[in-house]
Amino acid sequence: MKYVKPSAIRELLQFGANPDIISFAGGYPDPQLFPLEQLTDIFHTAVSQHGRNALQYTVSNGIPRLREQLAAKMEGEGVTCTADDVLILQGGQQGLDLVAKMFINPGDLIITENPTFLGALIAFAPCEPRYKAVTVDEDGMVVDELEEMLKQNLKVKFLYTTPDFHNPTGVTLSLQRRKRLIELANQYDFIILEDSPYRDLRYQGTSVPPIKSFDTEGRVIYLGSFSKVLAPGLRIGWAVASRKITEGLGLLKLAADTQTSTLNMVAVSTFLDTCDVNALLASIRQTYLHKKELMLDTMRKTFPQHVSFTDPKGGLFTWLTFAKDFDATKFLAEKAVPLAKVAYVPGATFYPVTQEMNHARLSYSLQSDQLLVEGISRLGQVLRDHQHHA
Ligand SMILES: Cc1ncc(COP(=O)(O)O)c(C=O)c1O
Structure with a gap:
């Protein structure tokens, strides 16, 4: 428990509950995109016609x-696998927890991006790892820097990466770097934990294959999720890994929660079999592209010139960089929330080793167009006022 602290995210999400505050903090998908009608029919049928099976216990690694379906989806992305290599999870987050339990002994070295997903740091923390973190630029993790690190004879347990529309920065790992990364993993003998809940949310540019598709030695654990495609409340994610790793994770899952909800697994499976997933994805992508452009345009118009931000090609987040001496945590508490009534996640929480204070993560997914423009404009105003007083 010494390493299990209340997280900044948890504290920040409470802003979401305050109707006066326009929150860009949580990574919530737009609930208008949840396919409610289809899910209503699917759940109704699942209970009324198949209830005796759909409400029963089932196998712990997930309904066959x-x-x-997920093995076929992954095959479509160039990953060689069968249904036996897939483990259904309680959201991708459970994968992070189970991988930590399976691999991390206290003091083991984990490499992450710098910054990295806070939820991963929270999941790994009880297992007491040490971290090294690799710089992220517009093409994702700087793999050359990783290579220099590895030359120092490090014993790396695994490398954690979010290659597609990274949380928090929104950037995507280039094809060339993905290939180099797997070469380095083979050469220096470490596992890659590829966490990709935003993979299907590309609204610009061309898709880059998963790192897992280049894995010839069974050393990549891929995590996927329906949270940003269907609905996070369903809590359905999956892992694809070598048989040995999937079995280990499956045993740990059995201990943790017996199985994922049978009813929710049946619902998601029925959705994939009977609904037009491509049409749903098309509307999700169109919505987030529009919201991203609206947020970036409004920032260009209202933010001080020196504030820069990433231009993601998918996912939910953009990452802001302020002047070197700007403290985004302090500004949130003293200006953004009380004066602008706007919330974001200060960047400091995403650093595993040394915090950088002059960043913020903004999510463009949740708010309506009108509130998005209003919130960003209000934030821009307090940033400009602050600049004039500085
Ligand atoms: C990078 C990353 N990994 C994993 C998750 C976990 O998602 P879930 O457990 O809802 O699938 C999230 C959620 O925001 C995320 O951003």
Whole structure:
């Protein structure tokens, strides 16, 4: 418990509950995109016609049909796998927890991006790892820097990466770097934990294959999720890994929660079999592209010139960089929330080793167009006022 602290995210999400505050903090998908009508029919049928099975216990690694569907989806992305290599999870987050339990002994070295997903740091913390973190630029993790690090004879347990529309920065790892990364993993003998809940949310540019598709030695653990495609409340994610790793994770899952909800697995599987997933994805992508452009345009118009931000090609987040001496945590508490009534996540929380204070993560997914423009404009105003007084 010494390493399990209340997280900044948890504290920040409470702003979301205050109707006066326009929050860009949580990574919430737009609830208008949840396919409510289809899910209503699917759940109704699942309970009324198949309830005796759909409400029963099932195998701990997940119902076979859903694992087959996910194996086929991953095959479509160039990953060689079968249903036996797939483990259904309680959201991708459970994958982070189970991988930590399976691999990390106290003091083991984990490499992450710098910054990295806070939820991963929270999941790994009880297992007491040490970290090294690699710089992220517009093409994702700077793999040359990683290589220099590895030359120092480090014993790396695993490398954690969010290659597609990274949380918090929104950037995507280039194809060339993905290939180099797997070469380095083979050469220096470490596992890669590829966490990709935003993979299907590309609204610009061309798709880059998963790192897992280049894995010839069974050393990549891929995590996927339906949270940003269907609905996070369903809590359905999956892992694809070598048989040995999937089995280990499956045993740990059995201990943790027996299985993921049978009903929710049946619902997601039915959705994939009977609904037009491509049409849903098209509307999700169109919505987030529009919201991203609206947020970036409004920032260009209202923010001080020196504030820079990433231009993601998918996902939910943009990452802001302020002047070197700007403290985004302090500004949130003293100006953004009380004066602008706007919330974001201060960048400091995303650093595993040394915090940088002059960043913020903004999510463009949740708010309506009108509130998005209003919130960003209000934030721009307090940033300009602050600049004039500085
Ligand atoms: C990078 C990353 N990994 C994993 C998750 C976990 O998502 P879930 O457990 O809802 O699938 C999230 C959620 O925001 C995320 O951003």
